[in-house]
Amino acid sequence: xxxxxxxxxxxxxxxxxxxxxxxxxxxxxxxxxxxxxxxxxxxxxxxxxxxxxxxxxxxxxxxxxxxxxxxxxxxxxxxx
Amino acid sequence: xxxxxxxxxxxxxxxxxxxxxxxxxxxxxxxxxxxxxxxxxxxxxxxxxxxxxxxxxxxxxxxxxxxxxxxxxxxxxxxxxxxxxxxxxxxxxxxxxxxxxxxxxxxxxxxxxxxxxxxxxxxxxxxxxxxxxxxxxxxxxxxxxxxxxxxxxxxxxxxxxxxxxxxxxxxxxxxxxxxxxxxxxxxxxxxxxxxxxxxxxxxxxxxxxxxxxxxxxxxxxxxxxxxxxxxxxxxxxxxxxxxxxxxxxxxxxxxxxxxxxxxxxxxxxxxxxxxxxxxxxxxxxxxxxxxxxxxxxxxxxxxxxxxxxxxxxxxxxxxxxxxxxxxxxxxxxxxxxxxxxxxxxxxx
Numbered sequence: 001x002x003x004x005x006x007x008x009x010x011x012x013x014x015x016x017x018x019x020x021x022x023x024x025x026x027x028x029x030x031x032x033x034x035x036x037x038x039x040x041x042x043x044x045x046x047x048x049x050x051x052x053x054x055x056x057x058x059x060x061x062x063x064x065x066x067x068x069x070x071x072x073x074x075x076x077x078x079x080x
Numbered sequence: 081x082x083x084x085x086x087x088x089x090x091x092x093x094x095x096x097x098x099x100x101x102x103x104x105x106x107x108x109x110x111x112x113x114x115x116x117x118x119x120x121x122x123x124x125x126x127x128x129x130x131x132x133x134x135x136x137x138x139x140x141x142x143x144x145x146x147x148x149x150x151x152x153x154x155x156x157x158x159x160x161x162x163x164x165x166x167x168x169x170x171x172x173x174x175x176x177x178x179x180x181x182x183x184x185x186x187x188x189x190x191x192x193x194x195x196x197x198x199x200x201x202x203x204x205x206x207x208x209x210x211x212x213x214x215x216x217x218x219x220x221x222x223x224x225x226x227x228x229x230x231x232x233x234x235x236x237x238x239x240x241x242x243x244x245x246x247x248x249x250x251x252x253x254x255x256x257x258x259x260x261x262x263x264x265x266x267x268x269x270x271x272x273x274x275x276x277x278x279x280x281x282x283x284x285x286x287x288x289x290x291x292x293x294x295x296x297x298x299x300x301x302x303x304x305x306x307x308x309x310x311x312x313x314x315x316x317x318x319x320x321x322x323x324x325x326x327x328x329x330x331x332x333x334x335x336x337x338x339x340x341x342x343x344x345x346x347x348x349x350x351x352x353x354x355x356x357x358x359x360x361x362x363x364x365x366x367x368x369x370x371x372x373x374x375x376x377x378x379x380x381x382x383x384x385x386x387x388x389x390x391x392x393x394x395x396x397x398x399x400x401x402x403x404x405x406x407x408x409x410x411x412x413x414x415x416x417x418x419x420x421x422x423x424x425x426x427x428x
Contacts, residue, residue: 006324016402018323018324019323019325020307020323021321021402
């Protein structure tokens with residue numbers, strides 16, 4: 001997984017794709033996940049880190065993470 | 081450094097919901113660090129808002145429509161020039177460009193400089209001959225045909241699939257889903273802009289535009305890509321944002337380099353889901369959103385004036401990506417005496 005090079009993410013969670021002009025907003029956990037992808041972490045590593053940090057069940061996390069990554073792909077924030 | 085005093089005449093003062101490029105062009109040259117400009121507005125209609133924007137325009141003169149003939153128009157310009165001593169004239173309407181291009185030598189004799197495309201450049205980028213343009217310069221364009229009669233519609237429908245774009249030779253475009261709609265839009269546009277009507281294949285994707293300036297020797301002096309963020313029911317951008325799109329800029333440079341484009345231009349392109357670019361139109365002048373280029377760091381209006389004056393202009397390659405423009409409407413309050421002056425004397 002790679003974040004599109006043209007994507008800028010502000011501290012407030014505003015995501016801007018300068019190649020298309022599209023913009024999105026993500027919550028603080030969304031920013032964390034995008035940063036982890038930028039640090040070349042795979043889905044399993046991200047999952048483990050979030051499970052350690054937050055009080056969440058594995059099924060709920062897996063579903064939410066998979067949906068979020070799907071949204072990033074649809075929005076072309078993720079390149080692959 | 082003291083600024084060079086010059087007088088610039090410009091048309092396109094119709095800052096309406098279908099705006100001309102005059103006012104944004106004037107805002108650009110007013111922000112010039114090199115020129116101290118006196119602006120002479122040239123208006124066709126007496127309710128063009130720019131006429132009454134006295135902070136931007138020093139004096140406005142009414143001019144006759146190009147359809148009255150170039151001699152009448154040039155005589156009027158001659159009169160205006162005898163009072164104003166115009167250094168540079170910038171026409172901003174597609175429909176008047178031909179007349180001004182044809183008269184550029186006469187204007188030069190009067191001491192008026194222009195910086196317009198050549199007649200060949202102007203003709204070969206017409207919507208009606210876009211497929212030939214695409215072939216000649218190796219640029220992808222959607223299939224299109226220019227038609228002069230409703231009888232040609234069935235033939236086109238066999239050639240292309242619905243939806244189709246029905247376009248006027250200068251302005252207006254509608255998406256048609258049936259032959260009845262093609263016919264209705266054709267008649268509507270023909271009544272306003274004449275024939276031919278262009279029927280163009282509909283390419284699905286996102287419309288992206290570029291404002292650019294060519295120096296006439298194949299060099300791009302500046303170029304800024306933009307995507308419309310909010311579109312009016314007339315298809316005009318009411319908000320837009322500058323893009324970081326190197327492929328789009330490469331296509332722009334290729335067009336300017338191969339055609340040796342002279343003057344301002346607007347490229348209208350469709351970017352498909354697969355990242356392919358199709359050229360759908362070249363407007364042979366700066367567009368109404370040109371002030372976005374100024375806001376993003378490229379003062380293309382100022383550069384155009386410098387080129388018209390024969391000055392050397394270094395190409396501008398940087399601009400701020402993610403710069404937005406948002407239009408707004410604003411009520412100017414005018415005394416009836418202003419309207420009266422313009423209507424009776426043709427000057428304000």
